[in-house]
Amino acid sequence: MSRWQPETPRRLQDAALELFSTRGYEQTTAADIAQRAGVTERTFFRHFRDKRDVLFHGQDEFTAVFVDGIDSAPADTPPLGLIAAALRSAATFFPDERREHALTRQSVIDQHPALQERERHKMAGLATSVGQALRARDVPEPAATLAAESGATVFGIAFTTWIRPGERRSLDAIAQSVLGELTRLGTSA
């Protein structure tokens, strides 16, 4: 039997979120998380820098899934069409069975200004990467930055809606609907 356990980071994430939401973020240590997940503290630190990192792990994959959508879109797709493709691709990262996990994570972040700032930093990084992908598709400035920032905004609104209690639509359906609102905004000005 292999010692490599692909599910270890996920188990640590689940244990961390459970402890953060029941005991409180400040009151939870890396050692607590490791213990709850049934691994050693050393294993925890092989996967995560610290307890905050558990909440923000996977930023590269998160960003890559948006960029993949842009890269796979047909030639001559207009800028907001590329954003639609990025959002559709991103939604695959958040299937409905992740909704509870996403809501718990967001509740922890919403209670801590330092975590909110880390989240803003993550979204700023997303917009920068999407802007680069759009320029690589020959979208000129300032359209590339405008579209990239708008895409991050649409994603943020859609995500907040998706984790709202009682919401049943998929993240993809919500994101495309919010993007449609953005398009209508431009035509009514």
Added chain:
Amino acid sequence: MSRWQPETPRRLQDAALELFSTRGYEQTTAADIAQRAGVTERTFFRHFRDKRDVLFHGQDEFTAVFVDGIDSAPADTPPLGLIAAALRSAATFFPDERREHALTRQSVIDQHPALQERERHKMAGLATSVGQALRARDVPEPAATLAAESGATVFGIAFTTWIRPGERRSLDAIAQSVLGELTRLGTSA
């Protein structure tokens, strides 16, 4: 003669920016700034919490100038028209004689991640306040948040362009042009 000197905060700001850009942000203390401005350290702390606060002073006025533009726009102005009014009003806050000052301030911020994060926080606060002003004008969600975030993005792009060496257009002219690009983005999707 009154002891109240309205120009003291401005003199402290000018002294701070001069020291930040020549000596370096880390190497400058509140005492240095006070001395350069010809006031006591106690006077410095009557106006600013710390040296970082010198760079971010006036956030309330900054936000208010956007909101004033929205509040004074005619009834039935569509959402992006309200954003145009907010940007036009905001531009009065940055006349061309402030361009040098704005460029120096930005250079200091660009060199320090902690200051960049404070600037992101300021822009997030701007978007929140503009969103509130739009909802007060009966703009529904998600249009209000989309328009507010787009307005902050347009302002950011316009501001970066405005302080670029050799740029001669006013901030108002640049902002309206970038907003036009945003509108075109929506129609080409």
